[in-house]
Amino acid sequence: MKVNKVIALRLVLSMIIIIGFTSCSKNSSSKGASRGTGWDVDSKRVSSSKKPEAGPGLVFVEGGTFTMGKVQDDVMHDWNNTPTQQHVQSFYMDETEVTNFMYLEYLDWLKDVFPPTEDNYKHIYAGASPDTLVWRNRLGYNETMTNNYLRHPAYASYPVVGVNWIQAVEFSQWRTERVNEAILEKRGFLKKNAKTQDVTAEASFSTETYLKAPTMTYGGNEEIVLKGAKGARKSPKTGKGGTVIEQKDVYAQRSSGILLPEYRLPTEAEWEYAAAADVGQREYNIYKGQKKYPWSGSYTRSGKRQNKGDQLANFKQGNGDYGGIAGWSDDGADITNEVKKYPANDFGLYDMAGNVAEWVLDVYRPIIDNESNDFNYFRGNRYTKNKIGEDGKVEIVTLETMKMDTLSNGKVIVRSFPGQIAQVPVDQDETYLRQNFDKSNNINYRDGDKQSSKYYKFGPSESDTDKEKNSKNMYNSPKHNVTTDSLGRMVRKYDVSNERTTLINDEVRVYKGGSWRDRAYWLDPAQRRYFPQDMATDYIGFRCAMSKVGPKAEKRKTPRN
Numbered sequence: 001m002k003v004n005k006v007i008a009l010r011l012v013l014s015m016i017i018i019i020g021f022t023s024c025s026k027n028s029s030s031k032g033a034s035r036g037t038g039w040d041v042d043s044k045r046v047s048s049s050k051k052p053e054a055g056p057g058l059v060f061v062e063g064g065t066f067t068m069g070k071v072q073d074d075v076m077h078d079w080n081n082t083p084t085q086q087h088v089q090s091f092y093m094d095e096t097e098v099t100n101f102m103y104l105e106y107l108d109w110l111k112d113v114f115p116p117t118e119d120n121y122k123h124i125y126a127g128a129s130p131d132t133l134v135w136r137n138r139l140g141y142n143e144t145m146t147n148n149y150l151r152h153p154a155y156a157s158y159p160v161v162g163v164n165w166i167q168a169v170e171f172s173q174w175r176t177e178r179v180n181e182a183i184l185e186k187r188g189f190l191k192k193n194a195k196t197q198d199v200t201a202e203a204s205f206s207t208e209t210y211l212k213a214p215t216m217t218y219g220g221n222e223e224i225v226l227k228g229a230k231g232a233r234k235s236p237k238t239g240k241g242g243t244v245i246e247q248k249d250v251y252a253q254r255s256s257g258i259l260l261p262e263y264r265l266p267t268e269a270e271w272e273y274a275a276a277a278d279v280g281q282r283e284y285n286i287y288k289g290q291k292k293y294p295w296s297g298s299y300t301r302s303g304k305r306q307n308k309g310d311q312l313a314n315f316k317q318g319n320g321d322y323g324g325i326a327g328w329s330d331d332g333a334d335i336t337n338e339v340k341k342y343p344a345n346d347f348g349l350y351d352m353a354g355n356v357a358e359w360v361l362d363v364y365r366p367i368i369d370n371e372s373n374d375f376n377y378f379r380g381n382r383y384t385k386n387k388i389g390e391d392g393k394v395e396i397v398t399l400e401t402m403k404m405d406t407l408s409n410g411k412v413i414v415r416s417f418p419g420q421i422a423q424v425p426v427d428q429d430e431t432y433l434r435q436n437f438d439k440s441n442n443i444n445y446r447d448g449d450k451q452s453s454k455y456y457k458f459g460p461s462e463s464d465t466d467k468e469k470n471s472k473n474m475y476n477s478p479k480h481n482v483t484t485d486s487l488g489r490m491v492r493k494y495d496v497s498n499e500r501t502t503l504i505n506d507e508v509r510v511y512k513g514g515s516w517r518d519r520a521y522w523l524d525p526a527q528r529r530y531f532p533q534d535m536a537t538d539y540i541g542f543r544c545a546m547s548k549v550g551p552k553a554e555k556r557k558t559p560r561n
Contacts, residue, residue: 052549055179055260058092059348060554061274068272068377069368071526072292081526084370086377088273090552093266094543096339096350097159097358098171100150103130106171109178114201120399121201127404127413128170130162134538145335145538157338159356159541165509165533166405166413168265168359168542175544176262181205183259189252191224198224202399204419207259212386212394212421214251219419227251266545267378268362268510268528275353275513275525280346293523294345294352300520302343313342313354313523315514322516335538336516353523356541357515363443364508364530372446381442385430387422395422407534408480408507410490443506448474477505507533515539 054060066088069081110128114121135145149155150162163171184190191198195205203219210217210225218224227250252258266274275294281287292298295312302310311331316322324330332341336355344350363380370377389395396419397403403416416422425440450456455472478495485491508530514522517539521527531540 052257053260054092055263055546057094057096057544058546059095060548061091061093061270061347061349062279062553063088063090063548064273064279066273066276066278068269068370069526069528070290071524072290073521073524075521078366080366080528082367084368085374086269086273086368086370087375088269089376090548090554091266091270092546092548093270093274093347093349094545095344095348097356097541097543098168099157099339100160101156103160103163103171104151106174109174113199113204123404123412124414124417127411128167130160130167131164131536132162134162134536157340158336159339159351161336161356161538161541162536163359163540163542164407164536165265165359165531166407166415167536170413170415172263172265172544176260177205177207179263180207180210180259184210184252187252187258188228189226191226194218194224202418204417206417206420207262208386208421209394209396209419210251211254211259213396216394216396217419225251261547261549263544263546265359265361265542267376268360268512269377270545271358271360271512272525274347274349275345277346277349277352294349294525295343300523311342313351313514314516315354315523316517316519318519333516352513352525354514354518355516356539357511357513357518357522357529359540359542360510360512362510363506364504364510364528365447366504367447369446379443379445379447381437383426383430383437383440383442384423385426387424396420397422406482406490408482408532409534410482410492411534444474448506450474475504476501477503504530509533511540 064087065085067083068086070083071081074081107125107128110125114124116122116125130150132146132150135142135149149158150160178195181190181195185192185195190205198218198221199205200219203221203224205217214225215222276291277294278287278291280296281289281291289296293300293312297303300312300315302308302312311317314331314333314337317324317330321330323332323334331337331354339355340350342351342354345352361380362378365379368377387395397416399418401416401422402414402418404412404414406412427440431438444452446452450472453472453474476499478497478500480495481493483491483493509532510528510530512525512528514520514527522529531537
């Protein structure tokens with residue numbers, strides 16, 4: 001009996017000791033305590049794990065390794081599809097192409113904020129509007145599409161066309177601002193409904209301006225840009241001697257984890273990887289079999305029992321055959337079609353073949369230089385930095401400093417809007433003694449610059465005149481010129497030189513995927529073509545992408561049996 005009491009006493013003492021150690025452990029790693037210093041920190045400000053959310057309309061694409069440029073046919077003999085192994089980081093991509101309805105939302109916003117009836121803003125709305133005349137044809141009657149395709153509700157869910165590459169980039173930037181503006185309003189950092197009721201040309205929202213200089217957002221209106229999240233705004237505390245202690249971190253920051261990265265066009269590598277969707281062919285750590293199209297198999301028709309024989313994309317099936325025989329259409333469309341009318345690929349992306357071809361971010365070059373880089377490959381980097389004024393603060397674009405570009409076809413497009421931070425190219429302060437980049441403009445790196453041409457000279461070549469330098473470019477493409485005379489009239493000068501040898505220059509961009517005008521050959525995700533960035537067609541649209549921050553995968557990997 002005594003032995004049992006001794007054992008029970010020992011058990012009680014052991015439990016007390018264990019509980020004591022556990023409580024000490026909990027105290028040393030209590031919520032808000034730093035693992036680096038042990039100091040108490042604001043757990044809301046410093047978050048060890050913040051799962052990013054996908055933006056509206058986006059689908060997750062888990063990154064991986066794939067063979068870029070792998071085509072089964074090369075009847076064009078372009079020699080620009082040399083297979084290279086590339087690795088793409090995880091990212092998000094629009095589930096569908098940007099539709100007319102989505103783009104009209106952008107145009108309506110511009111029209112409200114920058115009324116085209118006012119002389120200061122007349123170029124903004126016109127510069128963003130799609131070119132509806134792309135539907136016209138010398139020997140075809142297409143006026144119905146010219147007049148109705150963009151705005152008629154019957155075409156609301158159809159992909160927008162007539163948008164050039166520059167307009168697509170500007171739309172992506174606008175979308176970034178509107179999405180983050182809505183997030184901040186929902187979290188209580190912005191006045192409710194300010195995005196529609198209080199926004200003006202002089203006072204609008206910019207994500208980067210809010211992050212770098214929140215008090216300058218919305219023109220510095222403190223009634224719109226609120227201090228502290230909803231329910232957390234408190235009066236300033238009073239310290240010793242009656243001094244007022246202002247609250248810290250009253251504005252959302254990048255470290256808050258609530259603002260999304262920018263919407264943008266996908267790079268060529270990202271687009272091809274997402275379109276190929278080889279993940280559906282994966283068997284352990286290899287791809288089982290080879291896909292010619294975004295779907296499995298080598299045919300454009302479905303082999304499934306429930307819809308056997310149906311076309312899996314909208315494309316031109318033959319000369320004079322855009323949709324099929326009346327009464328039983330092969331693909332259900334003659335021009336473009338509504339989004340989501342055909343099955344999605346293994347990433348859940350629709351119309352990655354057919355419907356419309358799509359702009360991507362890259363400047364076109366005949367080769368992909370995987371020897372220089374095989375990670376997130378992209379050609380087109382122009383590195384900039386925020387412009388700092390004489391007062392040491394970032395310089396905000398105003399109505400007077402808005403940047404407008406006149407394109408080679410004479411169209412005027414606004415490239416920087418009031419409220420944004422002015423950008424300048426990076427200089428030697430950022431590039432000095434760096435190994436990863438040495439200048440702002442990297443479009444011609446290892447291709448297109450003098451070092452890549454037969455005129456390369458070891459050592460300085462300052463003796464060359466400007467004319468000689470221009471004549472020794474790698475790509476001798478036409479140089480059209482648009483100027484304004486003394487009366488303000490636009491003068492267009494078309495380059496008629498017979499010495500031009502190529503159409504490739506720094507202003508041509510890659511577009512991917514087949515369209516309603518293309519044969520099945522172009523449905524292969526690896527096929528690539530190029531088009532001037534300031535021109536539009538009736539068969540090129542676009543979709544947006546967004547980089548993913550954080551871990552590569554969204555779901556924890558589970559072992560396979």
